[in-house]
Amino acid sequence: MSAVTLSGISKSYGAQRVLDSVDLHVPDGSLTAVLGPSGCGKTTLLRIVAGFVRSEAGTVSLGDRVVESPGTALAAEKRGVGYVPQEGALFPHLDVAANILYGLPRGRRSKTRLAELLDLAELPHDVARRSPHELSGGQQQRVALARALAPAPRVILLDEPFSSLDAGLRVSAGRAVRRVLRHAGATALLVTHDQGEALSLADQVAVMRAGRVVQVDSPTALYAHPVDPETATFIGGATVVSGQVRGGVALTSLGDLTVRAEDGPARVLVRPEQVRLVELAEAGVHGTVTEVSFYGAQVVVHLDLADGTPVTARGSSAHTPESGEKVGLLVEGAVVAYPESSQ
Ligand SMILES: Nc1ncnc2c1ncn2[C@@H]1O[C@H](COP(=O)(O)OP(=O)(O)O)[C@@H](O)[C@H]1O
Ligand SMILES: [Mg+2]
Helix, strand or coil: CCCCCEEEEEEEEEEEEEEEEEEEEEECCCCCEEEECCCCHHHHHHHHCCCCCCCCCCEEECCCCEEEHHHEEEEHCCCCCEEEECCCCCCCCHHHHHHHCCCCCCCCCCHHHHHHHHHHHCCCHHHHCCHHHHHHHHHHHHHHHHHHCCCCCCCCEEECCCCCCHHHHHHHHHHHHHHHHHHHCCEEEECCCCHHHHHHCCCEEEEEECCCEEEEHHHHHHHCCCCCCCCHHHHHCCCEEEEECCCEEEECCCCEEECCCCEEEEEEEHHHHHHHHHEEHCEEEEEEEEEEEEEEEEEEEEEECCCCCCCEEECCCCCCCCCEEEEEEEEECEEEEEHHHCC
């Protein structure tokens, strides 16, 4: 095991700055998700840590060893880093056993090690002689992970490991991969564009935007206190309204909301689960339902306030309003405010 520390990492392709002074610390033995939209530089970042791409500035340290700096670069195979590329990249013509053992030097490709790795990756031993295409997507993912874990790397890098799986499989595959990583004791860096995946799996989430890391936090802290409205909207449903903060209260079109912020004009973040729909007479703020999305246990309701402000509410489907209905709105709990001048 070892921590991964990136400091001031920059990289350009031609005139395009793909990574712009990225700082990130991945604690020993933790699982950190790098979350960002497509094209923001996630894969490039992973490939620099792996040693497949050189950075132009900054350093990468594994434990207390600098493996990448402007003057030096330790060869990829000497870094003790396992890499699971985006599409898993199993060899289609090799069986599962050969795929997994490919990660080891010839002299260490034993039946015992294979059995250990199958167990570690929660794969039944009878898949060893099968071809990759005879496995489910989730099993293929775990074979790719077992191959990367074969030489017992201190650090493991996963590039969008669940992107090729059906939505229904992703949650269970994600939990399985997390168990495997915990069991292996490796420090893991997992790249994804999926907010739910990052929040549900990782110990720590690093949000990337246009080549920069904009926030690093625990999933709960990130969701509760996003660094700016753009990050807030990216990592969950959000209604952002303008308002005036005065003495711990934000005056907005959604009512007077409790907030911890300096006085002055602000943009105010309200999460959909904070918006409760009530009888008209019970609330000073009213809205008209424009769209209802039913998800079984939960329902997401889109509304317009009288002044046209769109608001999203999420709650139990036990109380599902109709499109066109007028309802009262109450905002529960404290909200987050961003001073207007800082934007
Ligand atoms: N080898 C390369 N040559 C030129 N441009 C590249 C190369 N690799 C990545 N890029 C560009 O760098 C940007 C970031 O790419 P990438 O790191 O793959 O982002 P992500 O994984 O977040 O989708 C993109 O605009 C991409 O086109
Ligand atoms: Mg990518």
